[in-house]
Amino acid sequence: MIAWRYLRPRKKEAAVSIVTIISLVGVTLGVAALIIVMAVMNGFRAELLDRILGLNGHVIVQPIERPLDDYDAVAARITAVDGVTLAVPLIEGQTLASGNVGAGTGALVRGVRAEDFSRLESISGNLTEGSLVPFAAGEGVVIGIRMARNLGLIAGDRITLVSPDGDVTPFGTTPRVKSYPVAAIFEMGMSEYDGSIIFMPFEEAQLYFNSEGVAQLIEIFIDDPDAVDAYRPLIEEAGDRPMFLVDWRQRNSAFFSALVIERNAMFLILSIVVLVASLNIISSLIMLVKEKGRGIAILRTMGASQSSILRIFIMAGTGVGVVGTAAGVLLGVIVCWNIQGIQRFMNWVSGAEVWDPTIRFLSEIPARLNPGETLAVVLLSLALSFLAAIIPARRAAKLDPVEALRYE
Structure with missing residues (x-):
């Protein structure tokens, strides 16, 4: 008181x-x-x-000694591991993308199977334009909303991709130039991804980057990202082939x-x-x-x-x-x-x-x-x-x- x-x-x-x-x-x-x-x-x-783990896998499998030509079988065995939700074979490559307006912009093309892409909910569940029907048919690409704005593109327009790893001729390697229809536009809410990533049908990406019959890597999504160390030996055993594993903590540690x-x-x-x-x-x-x-x-x-x-x-x-x-x-x-x-x-x-x-x-x-x-x-x-x-x-x-x- x-x-x-x-x-x-x-x-x-x-x-x-x-x-x-x-x-x-x-x-x-x-x-x-x-x-x-x-x-x-x-x-x-x-x-x-x-957002980072919604797009990038928790564990990345890279081949050793020989190309990843058995990616379907490896992905299926890894998916069967208890606690693994998805194993996605990927093709990745850098390109120069150009559209209707503005200068070209650098882009990371990720070739992914249609059934795997539909399960990446951070992308497929955040479409602002278009649909995944053309993508599933292998006839279109999916780009981010910031890239679409920078290049003046909407769903249905065509985007031109230029890759330095083109065809080998007697006069040297010529850049590969090809245009694709924009099937859909996504918005993750992360500017780096919305402005730089293009998703391409897996088979088309294999052709575009001269990787027929192989995958460059497999991204693995698990239930508990913090317990990734417990999954590493299980994934290595299920892979049943020489491979190198990198988890999300190593890729983003800094x-x-x-x-x-x-x-x-x-x-x-x-x-x-x-x-x-x-x-x-x-x-x-x-x-x-x-x-x-x-x-x-x-x-x-x-x-x-x-x-x-x-x-x-x-x-x-x-x-x-x-x-x-x-x-x-x-x-x-x-x-x-x-x-x-x-x-x-x-x-x-x-x-x-x-x-x-x-x-x-x-x-x-x-x-x-x-x-x-x-x-x-x-x-x-x-x-x-x-x-x-x-x-x-x-x-x-x-x-x-x-x-x-x-x-x-």
Whole structure:
């Protein structure tokens, strides 16, 4: 009760009230900023992981000693392994793509069987134009929406592909130039894939890249990507041929390690913001102790012990931290739940893209709250608020009633 009365604003103690409000707002904004940034970092990593692993296999099988001419049998044996959801033989090659407008752009052509492509839901389930019927018949390609916009293409138009690995003639190797109808256009939401990948029917890709009768590699999708080490010996046994395995962690180790380092650095930096807000609690309590010196002395003369005075001011300081933390958590959760709406509003206000997908890979700001991290932020804020309240509380407890009332 006494701690609450000390925190209530009064006209005679306007300065103390203002500093207390500033401390409360500082803790609120610090906690909210920490929760929002950590949620965005988690969402960014999770969305990238979903999109990267939705397109690229969790394990890549590459042939050793001889070409992968038995890809159908190998893929069937690997698919039979418990926990393996899909094994996709692929043909890959770099080309120059050109359309109706603009200069040509580099593209990665991936030859994939129609039945396998339909099971890649991150692509086949996100078509914005066209259909997979021509693709299944081997009479069209599927491109990303950013590539379609850059080249001025829509479903039904023709895209021209130029490969440096063409036909060998007495005058040297001539580039291979061929045009294909655009059967469908997909949008994954990841600019790198939407602007650079072309899916081609498997048999046509074999002809285009001079790989008749063989596959260059097999991509394997499993139920639990984090348990990929447990699947490696099973896949090698099922393959029953010399082959080299590379998993998704090896292919993207530098990228995801950089994300982890950035996430930890942001947590450390924003924790300093909460620390600074907690220091404001110290200043407000020191001013409160100075203003309430006479009241403290009277409480002591009435029989209040030093521990009672200590508890009063620790409650006052921690109370500011508790209220600020609760408000910060509420604000952070509300922002995270409405992050896309806030992004669209900022785009409307600024008249430009505040989240450029060509730089940050994703077309929208992702946010994914982690209960464990949110709890860690709450505990950090409460601990700092408690520690900040100890110094002025000890000063108040040691106040000598005689000295405080000497000139009253």
